[in-house]
Amino acid sequence: MAAVTSVFRPGLFNHKVAIVTGGGTGIGKAISSELLELGCSVVISSRKAEKLEAAAQEMRQKIPPSSPAIVTPLTCNIRSEDDVKALVSSVLNKYGRIDFLVNNGGGQFTSPAENMSSKGWNAVIDTNLTGTFHCCKEVYSAWMKQHGGVIINIIADMWKGFPGMAHTGAARSAVDNLTKSLSIEWAASGVRVNAVAPGTIFSKTAMDNYKELGPLLFTKSAKFNLAKRLGVPEEISSAVCFLLSPAASYISGATLRVDAGQSLYHSMWEVPDHNAWPQAPEGENLDALREVLNPKSKL
Numbered sequence: 001m002a003a004v005t006s007v008f009r010p011g012l013f014n015h016k017v018a019i020v021t022g023g024g025t026g027i028g029k030a031i032s033s034e035l036l037e038l039g040c041s042v043v044i045s046s047r048k049a050e051k052l053e054a055a056a057q058e059m060r061q062k063i064p065p066s067s068p069a070i071v072t073p074l075t076c077n078i079r080s081e082d083d084v085k086a087l088v089s090s091v092l093n094k095y096g097r098i099d100f101l102v103n104n105g106g107g108q109f110t111s112p113a114e115n116m117s118s119k120g121w122n123a124v125i126d127t128n129l130t131g132t133f134h135c136c137k138e139v140y141s142a143w144m145k146q147h148g149g150v151i152i153n154i155i156a157d158m159w160k161g162f163p164g165m166a167h168t169g170a171a172r173s174a175v176d177n178l179t180k181s182l183s184i185e186w187a188a189s190g191v192r193v194n195a196v197a198p199g200t201i202f203s204k205t206a207m208d209n210y211k212e213l214g215p216l217l218f219t220k221s222a223k224f225n226l227a228k229r230l231g232v233p234e235e236i237s238s239a240v241c242f243l244l245s246p247a248a249s250y251i252s253g254a255t256l257r258v259d260a261g262q263s264l265y266h267s268m269w270e271v272p273d274h275n276a277w278p279q280a281p282e283g284e285n286l287d288a289l290r291e292v293l294n295p296k297s298k299l
């Protein structure tokens, strides 16, 4: 299979520097690879050093000879403010600038809300909401406040709630709002802040996170969008590269849904038939409704 080639102009991001959290797998790997192809040096960052190093090796082999880009793997748990400070400081020491921050690292587990422990809830909120905040704040304070830049937050299709993953729905919705607040507060520094809300995007690592449930969740999900197929990480990457690029110079505070209309369509979560709902009030409208539902009842 041929390698995907960016639709953007070669050299578009020459000599820029990006941090991509979760940059070694799935969506983050696709974003990092496309940025490298376009000339941007990328720091890929997540918790597991071995995984990052392997991803960096693979990416190095694919950087076009014409690209001045360098890829650097650096470990960081975004839940820890100290880790994030150390990451940003290392990037500035090595590269002397940070043009782009892509807050992609994150995730969750499936569980009905009533079975979530406080520890599990906090793990997901700390990762997806607080982790994103840590990265935005540190990159802004240490670099973008004085020099400008672009931040992209990867969120999720939580627009109709997120039954089965209520913790991440709450966290991502909060990041959608954080994106707007930061875009306003940091506008005068020349910082654009946007979000991308993916639909269901297949990668091996994303699916494996759900263990034996993974294949079922992903295959079942494929029909709940207008394309009638799953997305792939490259389809998120191109949206991110657009928002990072000068083509999006008039876009800030926005969330771009890259979901083939999934958020407009019906949900995977089935509400079972039940009689638990309060009855509608008696009156002429309910009488008329009963007649429509059961015309013979009048006889």
Ligand SMILES: CCCCCCC/C=C/C(=O)SCCNC(=O)CCNC(=O)[C@H](O)C(C)(C)COP(=O)(O)OP(=O)(O)OC[C@H]1O[C@@H](n2cnc3c(N)ncnc32)[C@H](O)[C@@H]1OP(=O)(O)O
Residues within 6 Å of the ligand: 106, 107, 108, 109, 110, 111, 117, 119, 120, 121, 123, 124, 127, 163, 164, 165, 199, 200, 201, 205, 206, 207, 209, 217, 218, 221, 268
């Ligand atoms: C319903 C339709 C779904 C279709 C799929 C469509 C959408 C796909 C969206 C995606 O985002 S795919 C990307 C998937 N990738 C990831 O999620 C990767 C990152 N995920 C994680 O790191 C974890 O999920 C995490 C919970 C965010 C963090 O895990 P970690 O192991 O670092 O946390 P701990 O601190 O060890 O655990 C804390 C606590 O959390 C609870 N918990 C963790 N995993 C599970 C689980 N699988 N099931 C139930 N509970 C879980 C648990 O209480 C843990 O505490 P302990 O019990 O271990 O003491």
Ligand SMILES: NC(=O)C1=CN([C@@H]2O[C@H](COP(=O)(O)OP(=O)(O)OC[C@H]3O[C@@H](n4cnc5c(N)ncnc54)[C@H](OP(=O)(O)O)[C@@H]3O)[C@@H](O)[C@H]2O)C=CC1
Residues within 6 Å of the ligand: 021, 022, 023, 024, 025, 026, 027, 028, 045, 046, 047, 048, 051, 076, 077, 078, 079, 104, 105, 106, 107, 108, 127, 131, 154, 155, 156, 157, 197, 198, 199, 200, 201, 202, 203, 205, 206, 209
């Ligand atoms: N795939 C999909 O359908 C969708 C994905 N998303 C979101 O997109 C992002 C990328 O997911 P995807 O590529 O699909 O799945 P992956 O599981 O491949 O990616 C998740 C990445 O996040 C990193 N990560 C997790 N926790 C932390 C942490 N505490 N600190 C730093 N890095 C962390 C992981 O690396 P490590 O374990 O080494 O820390 C991993 O690289 C996630 O935020 C995900 O929730 C949103 C909507 C849909």
